[in-house]
Amino acid sequence: MSFYNNHILPHVINLAMRNRELHPYRERVVSQAHGRVLEIGIGAGFNLPLYGPRVDAILGLDPSARLLRMAQDAAKRSEIPVTLITGSAQALPIDAHSIDTLVTTWTLCSIPDAGAALQEMLRVLTPNGQLLFVEHGQAPQENVRKWQNRLTPVWKRIGGGCHLNRPIRALIENAGFRLIRLDTGYAKGPRPMTFFYEGCAAPRRNS
Numbered sequence: 001m002s003f004y005n006n007h008i009l010p011h012v013i014n015l016a017m018r019n020r021e022l023h024p025y026r027e028r029v030v031s032q033a034h035g036r037v038l039e040i041g042i043g044a045g046f047n048l049p050l051y052g053p054r055v056d057a058i059l060g061l062d063p064s065a066r067l068l069r070m071a072q073d074a075a076k077r078s079e080i081p082v083t084l085i086t087g088s089a090q091a092l093p094i095d096a097h098s099i100d101t102l103v104t105t106w107t108l109c110s111i112p113d114a115g116a117a118l119q120e121m122l123r124v125l126t127p128n129g130q131l132l133f134v135e136h137g138q139a140p141q142e143n144v145r146k147w148q149n150r151l152t153p154v155w156k157r158i159g160g161g162c163h164l165n166r167p168i169r170a171l172i173e174n175a176g177f178r179l180i181r182l183d184t185g186y187a188k189g190p191r192p193m194t195f196f197y198e199g200c201a202a203p204r205r206n207s
Helices: 003-016 020-030 065-077 114-124 142-158 168-174
Strands: 035-040 055-062 082-086 099-105 125-136 177-186 195-203
Touching: 020 099, 020 125, 020 195, 035 114, 055 065, 065 082, 099 114, 114 125, 114 168, 125 168, 168 177, 168 195
Parallel strands: 035 055, 035 099, 055 082, 099 125
Antiparallel strands: 125 195, 177 195
């Protein structure tokens, strides 16, 4: 990895994720978790204090060992057992059908192959499990999408592979999930970066 990705980028991500405007989204999503939870892209652990009493255990996965070191303090303060794992969402080191709730908060944008990662998430979920998510991605307005497409090649370089233009709904559904709830809209900030998808999905049942 480059010096930037290994030493500077984790601090950039940590700072960006401290944005107070993101906290209500985190609260709404994380409060719905239950059972054995796998949080993909746990980062510095900002969601850990938000998990409620219905959660039995938390596995927190992230590709950045430096960010996971930042998460250790939050993990130690948690009343829920937390296990931190260095790894890729595209090849989860988790047994099939062993997770009740998957949580992703602003994560799918930066996974190299988001489709493969979502299929892995589907593999590890129990048949009655749920995927809880809040993500930014492709906007509905053509003029905003044009800017997202223009900015993404540069943005990926400085944002750890972050794509501004991923079609989050299509990615989730194409991986084999059915949407239970989906809310979309712009948050505060530049429109190419702030069209949010927030919701819940479950494994699609074969008819």
